[in-house]
Amino acid sequence: MRPAAWLTWGALAFFMLNLAALVGAVLVNSFSTRWFGTWWPEGFTAAWYAEAWREYDLFDVLLVTLQVSLAVVVISVLIGVPTAYALARRNFPGKKLLSLLFLLPILMPPMTYGIPLATVLYKFHLAGSTAGVIVANLVPAVPFVVLTMTPFIEQIDTKIEAAARMCGARTSAVFLRVLAPLLVPGILAASILVLVRTVGMFELTFLTAGPDSQTLVVSLFYSVSAAGIRAQQTVDAMAVIYTASMLVLLVIALRFVNPTQLVTRLKDPAQ
Amino acid sequence: MTTVALRHRLAERGVDRVLLLLVPGAVFVALLFLYPFLYGLQLSFQPKDGGGPLANYRRFFTDAYLRDTIWITLRLGLPAALFNVLASIPIAYRMRGRFRGKRLITTLLVVPITLGTVLTAEGLIEYLSPVGWFNKVVMALGLVDEPVRLVHNYWGVLLSLVITGFPFAFLLTLSYLSGIDPTLERAAATLGASRGQRFRYITMPLLAPGLAVTFCLSFVLAFSVFPSAVMVGEPQGETHVISIAAYDTAFRDFDYSMGSAVAMIMALVMLVVIALVLLWRTTLYRGATGGKG
Structure with a gap:
């Protein structure tokens, strides 16, 4: 191998080693009875997980997270896929403007539109409830579905639809029996990505959630802010639970989506 | 003109009943993105304590504690985005083609996405603490x-931004690189171009527009x-x-008007940086990269 290659792989290995140690520190701490100043904790226990589960009402939090993310996935697919279909199949005046409008919520930092959005949601008494959190999370989710589904629909041959019509299929039949089966892989991929994004979305949920509508990320953030009262190990245990669930989602996602192709499909959003 | 003729003329321009499918999506974006954004914009010109429509903006730029947030954020965001993009180039460059263990390395590099900010933060605090493993x-x-x-301090946030931002930059760069036809480089090689020349004169010019987009997304x-x-x-300091600043003014001081003003300034600064990068991008080669991508 050449020196440049050695340097690249060496730097990468150094980065990965530090990252592994970083994650390891949290993992070890979440299982340790007491650990301060030494190389290795005094003993191990799983009690912090039980305590975190109780202390932070993790069952309720996970339930809310599940409700929010599933609702966001279903609604964003229902709104996004028809839009993507129309954008993929028709050229009409104002199409560029509309596409730009669908791009902005993904391109803007959530904080910039999140604050006005939360203000509006508070005005209509939607914020502070699970419904408000769902609505806020839909704002980047719907454009995301549109953006990922449009190229997917573009590559489906229009002749298939024409052939179905020739054979006498009605519009509803074309959609349900011809297009829908072809769209399933794309919808599945988009859904999983929206799911991962929603579970990980901090800002919008943080701005709109009330005490009973926090998702796991937000509840985790509050537990860090309220640390000092509780042992750091419980926070770590909760962080490990979060990462473990995200890891499961990512592994599922990687089975359906090739990460490199995913971004190629999103290629050049600026144009 | 009869309605049938009108419908035909519209259909020629692409306007027909299929466009009705756009209605839910368009209404949604207008209602939940455009309206709140414009609402926030006009709210930012109605200061809570009066003093003319521009009072919020005047306060932002005269109060050093608020004004400096722009510089502080740029000082974090620009180096983090730049590092993430530059570091992904050599790694992605070596990940082209097929080789054993490619899937493993890609997975390892994508895993930090799952960490989330809290585990990263906890990890940094424990791993880099004065008695942590790193210092030991x-x-x-x-x-x-x-x-x-x-x-x-500054370094903790920068490290956290690198850890959470690098996987995205890497995936994007890798996908742009995979979209470049490898035969172009082979053609250059047969003409006697060295490794360095091939990278400098073939790969880089084709990759640069993609890198500009990657930089923009990493920066956001x-x-x-x-x-x-x-x-x-x-x-509260570094x-x-x-x-x-935006969150504190809006939800701690309950000054929604000032909070919206800060959010608008934030959006503006971000758009200026992105516009500059995309402007530079227009001077680059744009065209087929020969790949399937």
């Missing part, structure tokens, strides 16, 4: 005499830094970033 090793090796302080991600600036930074 560095001191055992005799590299430093006293523990290096890398959290609860880093620019909106919020939780990590609170947890591993010094939120890492008082603009999102903290």
Whole structure:
């Protein structure tokens, strides 16, 4: 191998080693009875997980997270896929403007539109409830579905639809029996990505959630802010639970989506 | 003109009943993105304490504590985005083609996405603490005499931004690189171009527009830094970033008008940086990269 290659792989290995140690520190701490100043904790226990589960009402939090993310996935697919279909199949005046409008919520930092959005949601008494959190999370989710589904629909041959019509299929039949089966892989991929994004979305949920509508990320953030009262190990245990669930989602996602192709499909959003 | 003729003429321009499918999506974006944004914009011109429509903006730019947030955020966001993009180039460059272990390395590089800001922050605090593993090793090796302080300051937030932002930059760069036809490089090789020349004159010009987009997206991600600036930074001092200022004014002081003004300034700064990068991008080669991508 050449020196440049050695340097690249060496730097990468150094980065990965530090990252592994970083994650390891949290993992070890979440299982340790007491650990301060030494190389290795005094003993191990799983009690912090039980305590975190109780202390932070993790069952309720996970339930809310599940409700929010599933609702966001279903609604964003229902709104996004028809839009993507129309954008993929028709050229009409104002199409560029509309596409730009669908791009902005993904391109803007959530904080910039999140604050006005939360203000509006508070005005209509939607914020502070699970419904408000769902609505806020839909704002980047719907454009995301549109953006990922449009190229997917573009590559489906229009002749298939024409052939179905020739054979006498009605519009509803074309959609349900011809297009829908072809769209399933794309919808599945988009859904999983929206799911991962929603579970990980901090800002919008943080701005709109009330005490009973926090998702796991937000509840985790509050537990860090309220640390000092509780042992750091419980926070770590909760962080490990979060990462473990995200890891499961990512592994599922990687089975359906090739990460490199995913971004190629999103290629050049600026144009 | 009869209705049938009109419908035909519209259909020629692409306007027909299929466009009805756009209605839910368009209404949704208008109602939940455009309306709140414009509402926030007009709210920012109606200061809570009066003083003319521009009072909020005047306050932002005269109050050093608020004004400096722009500089603080840029000082974090630009280096983080730049590092993430530059570091992904050599790694992605070596990941082209097929080789054993490629899937493993890609997976390892994508995994940090799952960490989330809190685990990253907790990890940084514990791993880099004065009695943490990092300082123990560095001191055992005799590299430093006293523990290096890398959290609860600028460096902690920068590290957190690199850890969470690198996977995205890497995936994007890799996908852009995979879209470049490898035969172009082979053609250059048969004409006698060395490795360095092939990278400099073939790959780089084709990759640069993609890198500009990658940089923009990485920058947006880093620019909106919020939780990590609170947890591993010094939120009231060195890492008082603009999102903290926006959040604090809107939801701690309940000055929605000022909060919206800060959010608008934040959006503007971000758009200016992105516009500059995209402007530079228009001077680059744009065309087929020969790949399937």
